[in-house]
């Protein structure tokens with residue numbers, strides 16, 4: 001395992017910022033920690049980097065214990081590269097020397113270091129910018145220099161703390177592609193922290209949804225969306241209605257008096273449950289539910305909205321390739337739903353889920 005986290009905890013005053021996180025991150029994975037502001041993401045990353053001590057638990061990197069009871073390997077001896085929001089490049093050095101620095105520092109000749117730097121600059125497609133100063137680069141280019149410097153430092157594990165947070169939306173999208181390509185090329189295990197769900201879904205091989213210092217679910221982007229483990233995760237990832245239903249034990253459920261086919265982890269036992277309905281589960285134009293559209297907006301190529309249905313506690317999320325209009329009433333049917341694990345009474349209330357759902361995306 002590239003990164004092993006075992007029950008790690010960090011408390012500031014009487015508040016646990018990280019409250020018992022356990023995870024195994026495989027070699028070469030792109031692992032994203034996604035969560036709202038203040039949930040403990042940066043503290044977690046700082047502990048892995050060695051910039052923060054642990055109150056409990058253990059961390060191993062590449063099979064070597066680096067933090068635990070009585071043990072704290074300093075950051076420079078952990079073989080991890082860290083990319084923060086700010087790029088931390090040396091302003092007086094040109095791009096090539098910024099990247100060559102860690103190689104020279106590791107004992108190689110200046111010539112060898114410069115040759116190595118050229119190679120790493122090619123990985124991030126900046127070979128033509130080698131003699132520029134950081135001040136002469138765009139934000140995205142500086143970010144790429146920071147990535148190249150991480151590679152030059154020989155890091156097998158790269159930690160990124162919201163590296164795109166300071167960039168405008170267009171550049172963010174471009175850099176997302178760059179980081180994706182960089183990961184494919186360099187193959188370094190990457191632990192990436194963000195509060196942006198779209199970014200997480202676009203980049204991750206697996207996502208850990210973090211809230212209140214804990215991992216709530218760790219899964220592929222598709223499983224997080226299609227098979228959320230809790231109401232909180234269902235509302236945090238994508239758009240969803242979370243509704244009461246009566247499971248019939250034969251692959252179906254009664255939802256608002258209508259039969260809907262459902263999927264579940266294993267077989268859902270008959271009885272009351274909470275089910276998740278996504279836009280892809282709702283058919284427009286025919287069906288037993290009259291839905292009054294509200295909050296309709298155009299999202300490049302398709303329309304999205306919410307449809308309030310009498311008798312259903314949550315409006316149904318809808319999407320359509322043809323125009324939708326605020327206030328119109330459409331006939332709807334719910335074609336499928338996902339059954340949340342656990343008895344209905346153990347799932348958090350609507351409000352808990354809504355608070356976490358700061359920026360829903362599809």
Ligand SMILES: Nc1ncnc2c1ncn2[C@@H]1O[C@H](COP(=O)(O)OP(=O)(O)OP(=O)(O)O)[C@@H](O)[C@H]1O
Nearest residue numbers: 012013017035036037038039040041042043044195
């Ligand atoms: N050095 C510190 N001293 C006291 N409290 C701290 C310290 N560092 C972090 N905290 C607290 O720990 C909690 C988690 O902070 P952390 O920075 O890890 O969150 P985050 O998820 O990275 O947030 P953001 O996305 O806003 O950066 C917060 O309540 C924060 O105020």
